[in-house]
Amino acid sequence: MTEAWCILGDFNAVLYKEDIRGGNSRIDRALINIHWYEVFEFTQNHYLTNGLSDHTPMLIKFPPHQSQKENSYFVTCGANIQIFYIYQIKDTKGDLVEGFDMVGQTMMTYYKALLGEQYITRQKIDMDVGDPDYKVAKGYEWQWETQRKVPWTKLIWARLNIPRNAFISWVLINHRLPTKQRLSKFQPQTDTLCVLCSAEEEDEDHLFHSCNYAKTIWKELRQWWRHTPNVQNSSLLLRGLKQSKGPGALKQITSAIITATFYHIWSARNHRIFKKQQITTYQIAYLIKDQVRSRILFLNTCSKKFSGYIDSLLN
Numbered sequence: 001m002t003e004a005w006c007i008l009g010d011f012n013a014v015l016y017k018e019d020i021r022g023g024n025s026r027i028d029r030a031l032i033n034i035h036w037y038e039v040f041e042f043t044q045n046h047y048l049t050n051g052l053s054d055h056t057p058m059l060i061k062f063p064p065h066q067s068q069k070e071n072s073y074f075v076t077c078g079a080n081i082q083i084f085y086i087y088q089i090k091d092t093k094g095d096l097v098e099g100f101d102m103v104g105q106t107m108m109t110y111y112k113a114l115l116g117e118q119y120i121t122r123q124k125i126d127m128d129v130g131d132p133d134y135k136v137a138k139g140y141e142w143q144w145e146t147q148r149k150v151p152w153t154k155l156i157w158a159r160l161n162i163p164r165n166a167f168i169s170w171v172l173i174n175h176r177l178p179t180k181q182r183l184s185k186f187q188p189q190t191d192t193l194c195v196l197c198s199a200e201e202e203d204e205d206h207l208f209h210s211c212n213y214a215k216t217i218w219k220e221l222r223q224w225w226r227h228t229p230n231v232q233n234s235s236l237l238l239r240g241l242k243q244s245k246g247p248g249a250l251k252q253i254t255s256a257i258i259t260a261t262f263y264h265i266w267s268a269r270n271h272r273i274f275k276k277q278q279i280t281t282y283q284i285a286y287l288i289k290d291q292v293r294s295r296i297l298f299l300n301t302c303s304k305k306f307s308g309y310i311d312s313l314l315n
Contacts, residue, residue: 003035004032004033004035004036004038004039004040005032005033005035005036006030006031006032006036006043006060007030007031007032008028008029008030008031008058008060009028009029010028028047028056028058030045030058030060040062042062042186043060043061043062044060044061044062045058045059045060045061046058046059046060046061150173151238151239151242151243152173152235152238152239152242154242155238155241155242155251155252155255156169156170156173156238156255156259157170158252158255158256159252159299160252160253160255160256160295160296160299161255161256161259161260162256162259162260162263162291162295164263165256165259165260165262165263166259168259168262168263168266169234169258169259169262169263172204172208172234172262172266173234173235173238175204177204177266179202179203179204179207180192180193180194180201180202180203181201181202181203182203182204194206194207194211194213195269195272195273196211196213196214196265196268196269196272197211197212197213199211199212202269204234205232205233205234207265207266207269208234208261208262208265209231209232209233209234210232213265213268213281214265216281217261217264217265217281217284217285217288218230218261220281220282220285221257221261221285221288221289224285224289224315225253225254225257225312225313227246227250227253227254228254228257228258229241229244229254229258234262237258238255238258241254241255241258249305249306249308249309250309253292253296253306253309253313256292256295256296257288257292260288260291260292261288264284264287264288265284267279268284292313293313293314296309296310296313297310
């Protein structure tokens with residue numbers, strides 16, 4: 001499913017150990033998919049007073065959002081959704097539905113009409129609530145089948161990339177890093193200038209590409225590793241690397257340098273803001289080179305696939 005959705009209700013399973021308190025367990029949850037997060041990023045779920053029931057009413061809050069996409073279902077909307085529990089279920093004829101199996105069949109009919117037959121089929125997932133062979137894993141597999149694949153996945157999550165570098169790069173490619181310009185959309189900021197150069201507003205493209213601080217680092221890395229692309233946009237950088245011709249090992253090394261650069265520029269920015277410490281471009285370039293070399297030398301002892309590039313990396 002490519003539309004935004006939010007599912008709320010009694011999942012009849014605890015998520016964390018802390019959910020079990022005494023004889024009571026929290027089993028009421030609200031789940032959203034990535035498409036909902038892209039439209040209503042700051043959605044909040046508030047648990048209200050239980051009252052007489054052992055279930056917990058939920059209040060879903062999300063801020064107004066002006067969609068920039070054409071033909072979007074979400075245009076300038078903000079709301080509080082009060083969730084209460086259903087005590088009666090009626091079929092399409094208006095007759096009261098009773099019994100465990102009949103409730104399941106009625107809900108199946110409802111969701112087929114809501115989502116379309118193509119999304120709920122017996123071949124993809126057995127939704128029969130009375131089926132003893134049903135497993136939650138089937139539900140997750142069914143959801144993942146509809147997720148779109150992005151071209152940079154294998155580059156970001158390659159084994160050669162250090163996990164923290166890959167994570168920061170993933171957040172950056174999804175345009176979710178809390179730069180000053182991004183934070184100003186949700187809360188007024190008195191200072192949105194880049195802390196590394198104090199010349200322009202701090203957004204993703206400036207911080208990682210057009211800032212003089214970043215330019216100096218990229219220039220030094222290109223002199224060291226000539227395969228490093230010269231692009232002024234993070235998404236285009238990885239997309240160009242994906243489409244470029246060359247051995248897989250060469251692409252992995254280049255990807256490791258790119259993700260390490262993203263991480264260390266972001267780290268230098270945070271050190272300047274939160275620790276009042278200034279890291280020079282020379283220090284950043286040295287850290288990136290040393291980190292990539294160490295990672296490649298370690299992995300090359302296992303596969304030997306990077307042996308042809310060791311001399312270039314050690315220069």
